[in-house]
Amino acid sequence: MMKLLPILAISASLFRSGMEAAAGTVTNLCACTNPVFITSNTNGGWSNGGYYVHNNMWNAASGETLYACAYNNWYVTANYPDTTDVKTYPNVHKDINNPKGTPLNNYHTITSTFAANAPHLGIYDVAYDIWLNGVANRGCTEFMVWTENYKQVPLGSIQDHVAFDGVTYSAYHYTSGGANVITLVPASAMTSGNLNLKAMFDWAINKGWMPSNPTVNQICYGVEICSTQNQPATFYFTDFSVAMN
Numbered sequence: 001m002m003k004l005l006p007i008l009a010i011s012a013s014l015f016r017s018g019m020e021a022a023a024g025t026v027t028n029l030c031a032c033t034n035p036v037f038i039t040s041n042t043n044g045g046w047s048n049g050g051y052y053v054h055n056n057m058w059n060a061a062s063g064e065t066l067y068a069c070a071y072n073n074w075y076v077t078a079n080y081p082d083t084t085d086v087k088t089y090p091n092v093h094k095d096i097n098n099p100k101g102t103p104l105n106n107y108h109t110i111t112s113t114f115a116a117n118a119p120h121l122g123i124y125d126v127a128y129d130i131w132l133n134g135v136a137n138r139g140c141t142e143f144m145v146w147t148e149n150y151k152q153v154p155l156g157s158i159q160d161h162v163a164f165d166g167v168t169y170s171a172y173h174y175t176s177g178g179a180n181v182i183t184l185v186p187a188s189a190m191t192s193g194n195l196n197l198k199a200m201f202d203w204a205i206n207k208g209w210m211p212s213n214p215t216v217n218q219i220c221y222g223v224e225i226c227s228t229q230n231q232p233a234t235f236y237f238t239d240f241s242v243a244m245n
Contacts, residue, residue, distance in 0.1 A: 030073075030238050031073070031075055031117075031236045031238060032067055032068065032069035032070075032073045032074055032075055032236075032238075033069070034069060035067035035068055035069050035074075036068065036069060037053065037066075037067070037068040038065065038066070038067050038068075039055050039065070039066050040055075040062070040064065040065045040066075041055060041057075042055065042057035042058075042060070042061065042062075043055065043056070043057070044066065046068055048068070048070055048071040049070065049071050049072075050071075050094065051071035051072075051092055051093065051094045051240075052071075052092065052093055052094070052095075053066065053068045053071055053074050053091075053092045054090065054091055054092070054093060054220075054222075055076070055088070055090050056088060056089045056090055056091060056222070057087070057088040057090075058088065058089060059085065059086060059087045059088065060080065060087040060088050063078055063079050063080050063087070063088075064076060064077070064078045064079075064080075064088055064090065064225075065077050066090055071092050071240070072092070072237075072238070072239055072240045072241070073237070073238055074092065074237050075234055075235060075236040075237065076090040076223070076234070076235050077232060077233070077234050078225050078228050078232070078233055078234075078235070079228055079230065079231065079232045079233070080122070080225060080226070080227050080228045080230075081227060081229075081230055082122070082227045082229045082230060083226065083227055084123060084226050084227070085226060086224045086225070086226050087225055087226060088224075088225050089129065089222050089223070089224050089225075090222050090223060090225075090235070091129065091220040091221060091222025091223075092220065092221060092222065092237065092240055093218055093219065093220030093221075093222075094218070094219060094220075094242065095217070095218055096216050096217055096218065096219070096244075097215075098217075099135075099217075100215065100217075101132070101133070101134075101215030101216055101217035102215060102216055103213050103214075103215055103216075104132070104198075104201055104213050104214055104215070104216055105213045107198060107216070107244050107245060108198075108245055109196075109198050109243065109244070109245050110196075110197040110198040110201070110216070110219075110242070110243070110244050111194060111195065111196055111197060111198070111242070111243050112128070112194070112195050112197055112219065112221075112240070112241060112242045112243070113192075113193070113194045113195075113239055113240065113241040114128075114147060114190075114192060114193060114194075114195070114221050114239055114240055115191065115192035115193075115237070115238045115239035115240075116147065116148070116191060116192075116221075116223070116235065116236060116237050116238070117191060117235070117236040117238070118148055118150065118223065118235050118236075119228075119233045119234060119235065120150060121228055121229060121231060121233045122150070122151075122225070122226065122227035122228040122229045122231075122233060123150065123151045123152055123225075123226035123227040124150050124151075124152060124223050124224060124225045124226060124227075124235075125146045125148065125149045125150065125152040125154075125223070125224045126146065126147050126148040126222075126223045126235070127144050127145060127146045127147065127221070127222070127223070127224060128143075128144060128145040128146075128147070128195070128197075128219065128220065128221050129142065129143075129144055129218075129220045129221075129222070130142070130143040130144070130145075130197070130216075130218065130219045130220070131143075131217045131218040132201070132210060132214040132215060132216055132217060133210075133211065133214040133215055133217070134215075134217060135217050135218055138178035139178055139180075140180070140217075141180045141181075141182065141209075141210040141211075141214060142179070142180065142181045142182070143182045143200070143201065143204065143210070144181065144182065144183040144184070145169075145183075145184045145195060145197075145200070146183060146184070146185045146186070147186065147189065147190045147191075147193070148189040148190065148191070149185050149189070150189075152224065152226060154172040154174075154181075154183040154185060155172065155174035155181045155183065156172040156173050156174030156175075156181065156183070157172060157173075157174075158170045158171065158172055159171055159172065159173045160207070162184070162203060164195070164196055164199055164200060164203075165194075165195075165196060167186050167187075167190070167193075168186070168187050169184040169185060169186050169187070170184070170185045170187075171183075171184055172184075172185065173209055180209070180210060182204050182209055182210065184200065192239060197219070197242075201214075201216075216244075219242050221237065221240050222237070223235045
């Protein structure tokens, strides 16, 4: 589950869910139609509007192409075998006061909007991946919110259930070898919405699952892809914003 390299993003745009089509393709009328950035590079990325759209093929040598019109309007096509290991995490992200981050207590609110449309094929999770007290290093906290889980299994086990803004989540917690991973999985998929991230962080601190007043280093939104069952599949991202005050 651990991903390397930058993560986090921010903005708002148009989006409405589409329909599933053959071969794992989703028809989305608001999707990017004239991309200005295209990459199949395993570490390909594009800076836009203060954010970074990142192909992030951290566990695969090929099989994926990312197309972007803007940091809040992009999609990725993938074709991976029917296995269960996470291969890639294409995402949009923003660094916060890179590289040292900013203490959580500096913020009264941290909220984020999102919208994504996935093909219901293979194994994947559409997810926020947020790094506190560092990025992908020993002693940091990885805080995930899976807005859609399709046949994937989080690290750790369910330790609690919690509700934020009327949505109930199963809360997983995993610690091992210096890793600290918190994963919130909603009872049903969310294709768009607005998350109160600060409330989620405060809740985890009160549970004793992460240190008080950690630095916030990166916030990202994308998809962890394990499999597309050897078929082409397309994942669309048509909104992402983060407000920190």
